[in-house]
Amino acid sequence: RTQILLHLEPLLSNMGTFAKKLGQLTARSLESESANILRTGAANKVPGSLSLALDGTLKKGHNMRVFGLGTMASMADRPRYARFTASMLSIYSAMEEELEASTKAGGAVGHVWKRHGQTLQRASSLRTDLADVVEDVDAEMAKLSLATSRYVAGVRAAGVADRATGGARMLGHVYCRYFADLFGGQMLAAPYNLALSLPADTPRHYSFNFPSSDLPAGGRRSLIEQVYSDINAVGQDLSDEAFKAVVEEALQAFKFNVDVYSEEPMLIDAVRGTINMGSGFAARTISGRR
Numbered sequence: 001r002t003q004i005l006l007h008l009e010p011l012l013s014n015m016g017t018f019a020k021k022l023g024q025l026t027a028r029s030l031e032s033e034s035a036n037i038l039r040t041g042a043a044n045k046v047p048g049s050l051s052l053a054l055d056g057t058l059k060k061g062h063n064m065r066v067f068g069l070g071t072m073a074s075m076a077d078r079p080r081y082a083r084f085t086a087s088m089l090s091i092y093s094a095m096e097e098e099l100e101a102s103t104k105a106g107g108a109v110g111h112v113w114k115r116h117g118q119t120l121q122r123a124s125s126l127r128t129d130l131a132d133v134v135e136d137v138d139a140e141m142a143k144l145s146l147a148t149s150r151y152v153a154g155v156r157a158a159g160v161a162d163r164a165t166g167g168a169r170m171l172g173h174v175y176c177r178y179f180a181d182l183f184g185g186q187m188l189a190a191p192y193n194l195a196l197s198l199p200a201d202t203p204r205h206y207s208f209n210f211p212s213s214d215l216p217a218g219g220r221r222s223l224i225e226q227v228y229s230d231i232n233a234v235g236q237d238l239s240d241e242a243f244k245a246v247v248e249e250a251l252q253a254f255k256f257n258v259d260v261y262s263e264e265p266m267l268i269d270a271v272r273g274t275i276n277m278g279s280g281f282a283a284r285t286i287s288g289r290r
Contacts, residue, residue: 041225049232050231050243050246051228051229053243054175057247057254061176061251061255062180062254066261066262066266067261069261069262069267070261070262070266071273072274073267073269073270073273074273075273075276075277076269076270076272077196077276080264081192083145085126085129085130086141086148087148088122089123090144090148091148091152092122092177094155095170096121096122098162099113099170100113100117101159101163103117105163107163109162112171112230112231115230116223116226116230119209119210120227122181122205125203129204132202133196146263147256151257154253154256167238167246169245171231173250173253174227176254179224181205182220183224189206189207194281194284195277196280197280210222
């Protein structure tokens with residue numbers, strides 16, 4: 001056993017280095033597209049605004065390396081993709097239920113969710129995506145990981161607190177999850193499809209029906225600007241304490257996210273995901289030439 005480990009150690013080390021670089025490369029490619037909108041937007045530059053404060057959580061809270069590696073690792077095979085999709089479905093379902101409940105209760109988050117909830121919600125498409133790769137969606141969701149369970153509990157606690165105090169902590173979760181989808185998530189649909197030989201035009205949850213717009217980057221940029229503006233409007237009516245609570249909740253959401261992405265081994269599975277994506281691209285290219 002010792003001899004086997006000695007032979008495997010250099011290989012695993014090289015794979016780990018490769019996977020780390022892959023995660024960084026994936027992160028940079030996603031980040032470059034997002035950075036342009038972040039840099040050129042207007043609503044998220046307003047001094048003292050909630051949007052500006054939330055953008056400030058990115059550097060501290062958003063671990064792009066873990067995001068890149070975790071994303072590639074979830075392309076290792078269909079069972080891992082199914083577990084990841086079930087996790088996301090549980091999280092988004094909890095978020096959207098809490099946002100709906102707070103909106104119906106007249107909560108502050110309703111200003112954002114009533115205007116954009118129909119466009120932003122992801123739970124329905126995630127459930128359909130999961131049904132593509134498992135026979136029983138509910139059974140798959142019943143096997144939630146510890147990190148996912150903690151994330152869901154955090155979302156539920158934020159929703160309950162908002163309705164009890166008139167706060168807007170759920171906007172921290174809106175920022176963490178939906179803005180990631182809006183900024184760069186769409187770029188991930190094709191890699192998943194290629195790596196896992198998924199049905200055509202899937203995964204669905206990365207696709208949005210954006211409003212029409214004449215702005216560069218079209219409706220996506222327009223929607224992001226509108227959501228930022230509506231978050232600012234909510235922030236203006238919050239007390240200093242409630243304002244800070246939204247920012248703190250965003251940081252907590254990023255921590256939950258890191259835990260979910262890194263709960264399973266990442267390095268070797270990220271390499272497997274990369275190989276799957278490359279072989280899937282090659283197969284698609286060859287098939288297209290026939």
